[in-house]
Amino acid sequence: MRINHLLGLLLLVVSNFALGKVIHQERSMYRNIIVEDSGNLRCLKFNVKSNKTNQSCFLKSEPNRLVFNYTKLLFSGMIVNPNPKRILIIGLGGGTMSNTLHQLLPDAEIENIEIDPAVIKVARQYFSFFENDHVTSVVKDGRIYMKRALIKKQKYDWIILDAFNGDYIPEHLMTKEFLEETKALLSESGVVTANTFSVSELYNYESATYQSVFGEFFQVKNRKNENRIILATKGQLPNQEHLKGDLATLHDRLRPFGVNILDVFKSFTKEQDWPENTPVLTDQFSPANLLNQ
Amino acid sequence: MDSRWQNRLIYLLAFSSGFSIMGVELLGGRILAPYFGSSVHIWGSIITVFMLSLSIGYLYGGKLSTKNANLSRYGLIFIVAGILVLPIALWANPIMESIFMAVEDSRYGSLLAASALFLLPTIVLGMISPYSVRLLVTHKEESGQVAGVLYFVSTLGSALGTIITSFYFVLYFEVNAIIISFSLLLMALGAIALLFAKAKSNQVLASDKELISEN
Numbered sequence: 001m002r003i004n005h006l007l008g009l010l011l012l013v014v015s016n017f018a019l020g021k022v023i024h025q026e027r028s029m030y031r032n033i034i035v036e037d038s039g040n041l042r043c044l045k046f047n048v049k050s051n052k053t054n055q056s057c058f059l060k061s062e063p064n065r066l067v068f069n070y071t072k073l074l075f076s077g078m079i080v081n082p083n084p085k086r087i088l089i090i091g092l093g094g095g096t097m098s099n100t101l102h103q104l105l106p107d108a109e110i111e112n113i114e115i116d117p118a119v120i121k122v123a124r125q126y127f128s129f130f131e132n133d134h135v136t137s138v139v140k141d142g143r144i145y146m147k148r149a150l151i152k153k154q155k156y157d158w159i160i161l162d163a164f165n166g167d168y169i170p171e172h173l174m175t176k177e178f179l180e181e182t183k184a185l186l187s188e189s190g191v192v193t194a195n196t197f198s199v200s201e202l203y204n205y206e207s208a209t210y211q212s213v214f215g216e217f218f219q220v221k222n223r224k225n226e227n228r229i230i231l232a233t234k235g236q237l238p239n240q241e242h243l244k245g246d247l248a249t250l251h252d253r254l255r256p257f258g259v260n261i262l263d264v265f266k267s268f269t270k271e272q273d274w275p276e277n278t279p280v281l282t283d284q285f286s287p288a289n290l291l292n293q
Numbered sequence: 294m295d296s297r298w299q300n301r302l303i304y305l306l307a308f309s310s311g312f313s314i315m316g317v318e319l320l321g322g323r324i325l326a327p328y329f330g331s332s333v334h335i336w337g338s339i340i341t342v343f344m345l346s347l348s349i350g351y352l353y354g355g356k357l358s359t360k361n362a363n364l365s366r367y368g369l370i371f372i373v374a375g376i377l378v379l380p381i382a383l384w385a386n387p388i389m390e391s392i393f394m395a396v397e398d399s400r401y402g403s404l405l406a407a408s409a410l411f412l413l414p415t416i417v418l419g420m421i422s423p424y425s426v427r428l429l430v431t432h433k434e435e436s437g438q439v440a441g442v443l444y445f446v447s448t449l450g451s452a453l454g455t456i457i458t459s460f461y462f463v464l465y466f467e468v469n470a471i472i473i474s475f476s477l478l479l480m481a482l483g484a485i486a487l488l489f490a491k492a493k494s495n496q497v498l499a500s501d502k503e504l505i506s507e508n
Binding site: 029030115140141143144147148151170171172175177178282283284285286287290291 | 323326327328329330331332333393394397399460463464466467468469
């Protein structure tokens with residue numbers, strides 16, 4: 001019985017290796033970076049052990065089409081703010097989000113912040129990540145970049161927080177103080193979409209922390225509940241009925257990129273599904289990595 | 294109260310100082326992160342400052358132990374160390390804020406901040422090891438062995454301070470609460486050493502008086 005189990009596991013591992021071909025691998029200052037091709041699909045991984053660690057994927061034949069479910073969910077930000085002029089992305093991954101947004105909003109300023117220079121290099125080389133007059137990337141810790149931006153009185157219409165996919169969670173990017181800085185960087189119509197944890201104990205802690213800073217927020221989930229996006233706004237959260245109005249136009253804009261925004265909108269919920277007394281994460285108390293087990 | 298108890302007390306104190314040093318060092322990463330990030334160079338700054346301060350502390354502690362070494366002074370070192378640890382909890386944010394504004398490069402910013410917060414308390418904590426050796430050694434033949442046991446005890450304290458702080462303390466307490474506890478622990482141990490020294494000198498005085506009256 002036990003041996004069968006082991007054999008099955010071994011087979012799984014072997015077949016996985018057979019399916020995906022590693023075309024690039026490097027150990028950066030922060031992590032292992034692996035680029036894997038499986039037929040037409042190319043993925044960026046930060047760890048070999050599990051499939052869950054796919055960081056960013058794209059189809060080589062259709063680089064415009066978004067493959068990843070949670071990246072599609074991030075576009076929920078455009079339901080609330082359809083024409084953002086300045087966009088800040090924390091955590092580059094393969095750069096697919098940046099590429100897509102530039103095609104969608106050619107006049108928007110897009111700033112990508114990534115702590116690991118090797119990730120930027122790999123994104124350029126293997127995922128067609130590009131920079132130009134409107135799209136820039138900076139190697140910096142997200143928290144520091146945002147603190148400096150605050151001093152320079154910068155404002156963003158859309159902040160995308162997506163720095164949480166590796167094995168290690170940057171705990172200082174999960175605290176109340178960090179989210180207060182994020183909120184202060186938002187323009188009056190500004191919106192933040194954050195890719196957050198959906199399974200571990202962190203779910204409750206993160207929910208409580210966002211609530212303490214932004215008040216009410218939307219949760220956006222996919223069918224399998226694998227990912228959860230938190231969508232919060234600087235001002236009062238818009239009425240769900242009201243948002244429905246422009247959905248059709250946005251749907252047409254996003255369709256070529258493989259995003260079905262009507263589906264995404266269906267999953268919008270304001271429901272509070274975490275216990276009332278959940279502690280808030282702060283700079284003083286943020287054992288995120290210990291809670292995510 | 295004989296010298297056997299005094300030695301046990303010294304080992305306990307050395308253990309606790311090792312525990313506190315590494316506990317504080319570990320929290321250093323958490324304290325600096327909001328202003329200087331969690332890049333590799335943050336740990337570079339913290340470890341550099343701790344190693345540098347310890348080396349200075351060893352030198353000073355050894356020097357101090359050559360003149361009139363006694364348990365009261367030993368206790369005072371702990372009390373001073375405890376007091377110097379407190380500003381980490383009280384003023385870390387304004388200190389880091391001003392350094393953050395003044396220095397753009399987060400490598401040098403974190404190095405400056407780590408120095409401002411940890412240099413002085415760690416220098417004083419570093420003085421404890423050589424001073425302990427001085428108080429423990431009575432014959433030069435045993436000096437190597439005594440130093441060996443002392444390093445064993447204090448480094449074991451460091452190992453436990455690291456693991457317990459990172460595995461458990463951060464899960465249950467706020468950073469400042471842990472720092473303040475380390476500070477109070479150091480001061481309390483220093484006070485115990487002072488009381489012990491006082492009791493011992495009273496005892497000596499009393500036995501001297503007995504001797505005098507018998508004569």
